[in-house]
Amino acid sequence: MADRSLKGTGLGAKSFEDEAGVEFAARQDITYDCPRGHNFTLTFSAEADIPSLWECPRCGAESLRANHERPTAKDEKPPRTHWDMLRERRSIAELEDLLAERLGLLRSGALGPNYGSTPKKTA
Template identity: 60%
Template sequence: MAERTLRGARLGGQSFEDERGIEFAARQQVGYACPQGHSFEIPMSVEADIPANWECPRCGAVALSVDGILPEEKVEKPARTHWDMLLERRSIKELEDILTERLELLRGGEIGPAHLHRAKGKKKKTSA
């Protein structure tokens, strides 16, 4: 039974192609140093844009290029708040008018939580 066993290779585990006739891309070694004192090199293509920072493989800190390449500063937009979006749709005068109208309705008992308003002219029933 052991003689008839099929033998195979794991997927992606081993390549059966040889390297004859293959021309590799030109590479360069790019050095990085992290704030913890670790230094390492990453092989990259000569044609690649070299990143200014890389994650340190030892500690995970952000390592900077030893070639003096500075990272680009990202322009961050300020967070849009609910108030900012509201002001895009309404003016301050419109908002004041709406507030006044809603306060009048609330004070008149037409809107709002039912437990805060008692129906006019009705009295509570008492049990006998």
């Protein structure tokens, strides 16, 4: 009997709750212009900090808020590489001396042919 009373109601898809007396939060519609000619509108809270840039839902390009200027790009430091960190500790002359020393050892056979590789375990 209970199965028939719910038949065709689309459970989970519809709410039977009345919206009378419900006070919605203040909202604002913000329009963005895509460089490829797409325009779209998003709804934000009235209290939200509105971003100047948003990804276009159609093509993925970086879209600018309508009637706004592009924000200034922040200066970003390039990532430090291994070479940068090495140069902080050693000069070029020191590195050339170390290279010559290691090449001499390698060529003389003092380091062996498998220097730097892990030995294989034999069973």
